[in-house]
Amino acid sequence: MSAFRNPFDYKVRLHRGGCSCGRHHSQAEHERAEALEARALQDRAVEGAVMRALFPQDEVRRRFLKAVGGGTALAAISTLFPLGLAKEAFAESIGPLEKTRLSVGFIPITCATPIIMAHPLGYYAKYGLDVEVVKTAGWAVIRDKALAREYDAAHMLSPMPLAISIGAGSSPIPWTMPAVENINGQAITLALKHKDRRDPKDWKGFRFAVPFDYSMHNYLLRYYLAEHGVDPDRDVSIRSVPPPEMVANLRADNIDGFLAPDPVNQRAVYDGVGFIHLLSKEIWDGHPCCAFSASREFVTAMPNTYQALLKAILDATAYARKPENRKEIAAAIAPTNYLNQPVTVVEQVLTGTFADGLGNIVRDPQRIDFDPFPYESFAIWILTQMKRWGQIKGDIDYAAVAREVFLATDATRLMKEVGMEPPADPVKSFEVMGRRFDPSQPQAYVDSFAIRRT
Amino acid sequence: MAGNRPWLAPLLSLVFLAVFVGLWHLATRTTAGEVQVDPEYAALVGAAAATGGKSAMPGPGDVAAKLWEHITDPFYDRGTNDKGIGIQLGHSIARVLLGFGLAALVAIPLGFVIGMSPLVYRALDPFIQILKPISPLAWMPLALYTIKDSNVSAVFVIFICSLWPMLINTAFGVASVRRDWLNVARTLEVSRLRTAFQVILPAAAPTIMTGMRISVGIAWLVIVAAEMLVGGTGIGYFVWNEWNNLSIANIISAILFIGLVGMLLDTTLARLGRAVTYKE
Structure with a gap:
């Protein structure tokens, strides 16, 4: 193939190292071109199927096309049958996967x-x-x-x-x-000993855990506390603790509660160390x-x-x-x-x-x-x-x-x-x-x- | 006295074990619950919570049952995140041996150079002194960030933690070879290379082996923590995964296996060490 390449074009590679067929600069470009080609073939296949369905006898199809011309026929059929949509629908299911x-x-x-x-x-x-x-x-x-x-x-x-x-x-x-x-699907869980202190105003000095600093849990807990007049930075402490350690810490009395993803909350109940104070949907339904x-x-x-x-x-x-x-x-x-x-x-x-x-x-x-x-x-x-x-x-x-x-x-x-x-x-x-x-x-x-x- | 009765020490060990297991059994004995709850509620919570208590530590019986489960089926593979304890231990041992082997390849030649040249020794000393006390796990985030591969990062952490004891012991062993022997070699006009291999190496070998033994011990300590951090495979991951499930019985079984493997690694190197010792 290299005999046909213009050696004065800076984009052309004269040495090997392009794609597998040699016609493209890189393997990625080769794959893109191949995908486009595959798409064009698919489109043709869809058009062919539609035409065969409309004209079961090939003789009739050819006479029709001769009479009105290919372009007009395509336009006319497109108004009757959503060819574009059919092609789309067909392409959806295929598309070569780059990596499986x-x-x-x-x-x-x-x-x-x-x-x-x-x-x-x-x-x-x-x-x-x-x-x-x-x-x-x-x-x-x-x-x-x-x-x-x-x-x-x-x-x-x-x-x-x-x-x-x-x-x-x-x-x-x-x-x-x-x-x-x-x-x-999240919840605030508190240690069982706090079962009579359900009002957030009584929570000053509590130690809370959330899974991560950049989490909805952190923002929702802060929002909930602040709406009740508790400053999440000054009145309580909030630290990030990996979810599996939360139940163990609650059990060991290192924290008073957490706003955590499930199954951690339910697990705390299952193990008898905490109770579910509030589901996160009660703070913001659909968060x-x-x-x-x-x-x-x-x-x-x-x-x-x-x-x-x-x-x-x-x-x-x-x-x-x-x-x-x-x-x-x-x-x-x-x-x-x-x-x-x-x-x-x-x-x-x-x-x-x-x-x-x-x-x-x-x-x-x-x-x-x-x-x-x-x-x-x-x-x-x-x-x-x-x-x-x-x-x-x-x-x-x-x-x-x-x-x-x-x-x-x-x-x-x-x-x-x-x-x-x-x-x-x-x-x-x-x-x-x-x-x-x-x-x-x-x-x-x-x-x-x-x-x-x- | 003990020489006359060699069975006394093992017997005493057994007595200690029995006492420990007995105390454990007594401490974790479950008392029958009194608080009765609605049976529908009881079905939704654990046995301990249903009777108004917290889930308890497992007793020796529970742990023994789990242990038996692991021993009888150590190599199962039920998907990426659920493999038998034998496979997990295998992954950990492979990581330790790889990191340890690489460290030995670097530390022993480097230790030789450092030990043979007082100038290099003094020049590198400040670096070694600063790098040595760093907890290997402190390297983990840096390793993950730069190496960008959690598996290699774990091996790197093992490498870095096994490096220092070997390096320091090799340098020390090489530096403290008896002057007389070196002088004899010099008088006999033995080449420097031959001196290194035939005089210094055998003389320093026991110290080097001690360094290796310390290193492998540290490496085995560190791998568990490293694997708990990076996850994926290994005995550390197994412990983390069971912690996730708050399955203390599984964790205790894993601890026993970790101890056994650590003992095996240590004994192996101790044997090797004995093979190279000499009497002056």
Whole structure:
């Protein structure tokens, strides 16, 4: 082939080292061209199928085309039959995967349900992926392993992709959050000895634990305390403790309570060391918690793999939404390979029929729910809280960061493809403890709080 | 006295063990619960919580049952995050041997150079003194950040913690070879290389072996903590995973296995050490 190359063109490589066929500058370019070619072939195949269906006899088709001309025929048929849509629909299911063996990290908590259950229940395999779900010891480790590309995608707390992207707590690396894992599903658990001190005003001097500094747990606990007039930095102490250590610390009386992901709260009840004071849905019903996240590099360099992975997770999320499937999921994710918890603990979390630690059985099917849509307003709220508690210094463009990190557009399209109903507006307004949040006025919202660190 | 009755010491060991297990059994004995709760509620919580108490420490019986489970099926593989204790120990031992081997490759030649040249010794001493007391785990975040691979980072931590005892002992052993022997070698006009291998090495070998023995002990101590941090595989990960499940019986079994393997590593190096000792 090299005989046909222009040796005076600086883009041309005369030595070997291009792609496998020799016609492209790099293997990546070769693969792109191949994918385009495959797409063109697919389109032709769809057109062929439509024409065969319209004109069962080839003689008739040829006469028709001769009479009106190919271009007119195509236009005429397109008005009758949505050819473009048919091609789209056909392409969706194919698209060559750039990589099929993936490694996805998770923290063993029920928030990760869609990521985990997609493995035993076969959702990854359904989209042609061979995914290894790897249990990870803590949020900082999962962040470092994801940054180090050891994981292709990872389960993170929804503030983490924002923090990574703006460089809070680590060097800034463009990160994305294509889907929310779960909504609600957290709780404030207190040590049993505090069962008569249910009013937050009596909590001065308490030692609380949250899983990570950049977590919804931290922001929700701070919000809840501050709304009750307790300054989260001065009146109580809040430290980050890995979830598995929380129950052990509560038992050893090192902490008075925690706002933690499940199954930690239910486990504290199961082991008789604490009681569930409040579900996080009572602070903000429908709040996001954990997220499915990937680097922007992964999303742009492997678009098909990313879409397949996201579709597998969205599909799993859709399954997890249905209350009747929750028992099956609990049994699938409780074993040692995944959460490593007694089945009943996981089942109580997922079904919402649970023991509260004070002798009552509570029935709240909304205790945890799964809604993958990454509303941009969620991101803006999280950023306002980062700002409020001094994790972000200086001015930021709330809406721009939210749009960059929370990939609402992709989620809308892919949710439709797996048969889910995406919301019409990627920005929604909501209430947190009765206080309305207007995503268009983030700075005014930050300034409206009496207790803040700005 | 003990020489006459060699069975006395093992017997005493058994008595100690029996006393310990007995006390343990007494301390963890579960008392029958009195508080009665609604049976539907009781089904949702653990046995201890249902009777109004906290979940208890497991007794010797529970631990023995778990231990038997691990011994009879040490090599199962039920997915990425659930492997038998034999496989986990294998991963840990492999990491330790790799890190330790690399450290030996670096520390022994470097120790030789340092020990043979008082100038190099004095020049490198401040660095060694500063680097030696750093807890190996303090290197972990730095290693993860720069190496960008958790497995290699764990090996690196083992490498760095086994380096210092070997380096210092080798240098010390080489530096304190008896002057007379070196002088004899010089009078016989033995080449420097031959002196190093045939006079200094055998003379310093016992000290070097002591350094290696200390190193392997430290490496085995550190691997458990390192694996608890990075996760994935290894006995440290196993302990962390069972802690996640608050399964104390599993943790105690793992502790016993960690002790056994540590003892094996130590005895092996002690044997090797005895092979190179000499009488002056």
